[in-house]
Amino acid sequence: MVLIRGAALLVALLSLTVTLWTGLAERGTALAFGVLVLVGELTRWSGEQVREAAPLGAAGALSYALLGENAGRAGHHDAFQVVAVVLAAALLGSVPHIARGHGPTLDHLARRVLTVFFAAVCFQPLYGRGAFRDWIGPAYALLLVALLALTALCGAVLSAAPLHCRTRWPFGPLLREELRGLLGIGPAVCATGAVMALAVAVVGLWALPVLAVPLLLAQLSLRRYAAVRATYRQTIASLARATEVAGYTPAGHARRVAALSRAVGRELGLAEPELTVLEHAALMHDIGQLSLVDPVPAGATAGLPAEEQRRIALLGGAVVRRSGVGREVAVVVERQADPCPEQPLPARIVRAVNAYDEKARAAGPCGPLTALEELRLATADDYAPDVVEALARVLARESLPSPVTG
Numbered sequence: 001m002v003l004i005r006g007a008a009l010l011v012a013l014l015s016l017t018v019t020l021w022t023g024l025a026e027r028g029t030a031l032a033f034g035v036l037v038l039v040g041e042l043t044r045w046s047g048e049q050v051r052e053a054a055p056l057g058a059a060g061a062l063s064y065a066l067l068g069e070n071a072g073r074a075g076h077h078d079a080f081q082v083v084a085v086v087l088a089a090a091l092l093g094s095v096p097h098i099a100r101g102h103g104p105t106l107d108h109l110a111r112r113v114l115t116v117f118f119a120a121v122c123f124q125p126l127y128g129r130g131a132f133r134d135w136i137g138p139a140y141a142l143l144l145v146a147l148l149a150l151t152a153l154c155g156a157v158l159s160a161a162p163l164h165c166r167t168r169w170p171f172g173p174l175l176r177e178e179l180r181g182l183l184g185i186g187p188a189v190c191a192t193g194a195v196m197a198l199a200v201a202v203v204g205l206w207a208l209p210v211l212a213v214p215l216l217l218a219q220l221s222l223r224r225y226a227a228v229r230a231t232y233r234q235t236i237a238s239l240a241r242a243t244e245v246a247g248y249t250p251a252g253h254a255r256r257v258a259a260l261s262r263a264v265g266r267e268l269g270l271a272e273p274e275l276t277v278l279e280h281a282a283l284m285h286d287i288g289q290l291s292l293v294d295p296v297p298a299g300a301t302a303g304l305p306a307e308e309q310r311r312i313a314l315l316g317g318a319v320v321r322r323s324g325v326g327r328e329v330a331v332v333v334e335r336q337a338d339p340c341p342e343q344p345l346p347a348r349i350v351r352a353v354n355a356y357d358e359k360a361r362a363a364g365p366c367g368p369l370t371a372l373e374e375l376r377l378a379t380a381d382d383y384a385p386d387v388v389e390a391l392a393r394v395l396a397r398e399s400l401p402s403p404v405t406g
Helices: 002-022 027-042 055-065 079-099 106-128 138-167 171-181 186-203 207-245 253-267 272-283 287-291 306-323 327-335 345-362 364-377 385-397
Strands: none
Touching: 002 079, 002 106, 002 138, 027 055, 027 079, 027 207, 055 079, 055 106, 055 186, 055 207, 079 106, 106 138, 138 171, 138 186, 171 272, 186 207, 207 253, 207 272, 207 287, 207 306, 253 272, 253 345, 253 385, 272 327, 272 345, 287 306, 306 327, 327 345, 345 364, 345 385, 364 385
């Protein structure tokens, strides 16, 4: 992480120094693309779990990095000027967000600087030497798409590396998740960047505002979709708290199980959609206890007979299905009490993590170590060994919420 930030700082300082020393080439073009990146940063999205917060700014930066001509006239800007213009616009556009406490992180700025520099270095020196003079029509368009694909891959690596350093999660699953995330807004950003570069080369800078509108509309649609998902998550959280409010389970149990289950699922390489299903199922894993006449003492279902556990799980699955949360979540809730070899992986994770939280809470000050040892000594029919070992690695590495002893 320090290496990435240091490289980004070095590239930024070098770009600004070279640009100030040599002056801006084609100031009108630089101003137009700077304004485009500025507008993209001003309209950036500050929601949670956003992979590309400023798609318009990213598309504008990439199109400037791959710009060869302006209305038929060859460009003369270099990779350092591209980085300097993009960095200045991004910093200026971030001022209102920083004032509201929602400014971009250093990792975001470092990734933006390095990806733009990578694209510009791959294109501008070769274009300046005339290497692409004979590339016309579809061949030139495919060249830009290929460069953008390489840049996207570079961005995925730069996104996964700091997260790996910060959380110590396995790098492979993190990189796969970043690559899967490119299938969202990523193709729209890359396609818009390529089309902008091609259009400006033919018709000039007037193509920028025309091509910026579709991406702004797509960003608005994503915000509405995110609002719907936020409402959905609030509904699940409210249902999960019902057992706590009714006194069937201890306070915070569902949230602890959900947080720890998600961490274990990530340790085992689950993709983001699977992690979401796992988290929702973990939040609602005890919802079946609302159908009981007499509450289970302390809500601890791990010590109940197998038939009683399955009955509560099936009741919980029925509640989840009627609530409209989703069939995948209902299946995990229903099968959390099945024999371990017959369970899907998310159900195995919920089962093991729920038992850990209950045993740790009941065992006193040394509860976490005692609970983990009990899970390890249990048979493979009770808890999956690979899940238990992943849980142990997560507990050793992360400071997640500990059960309240009592």
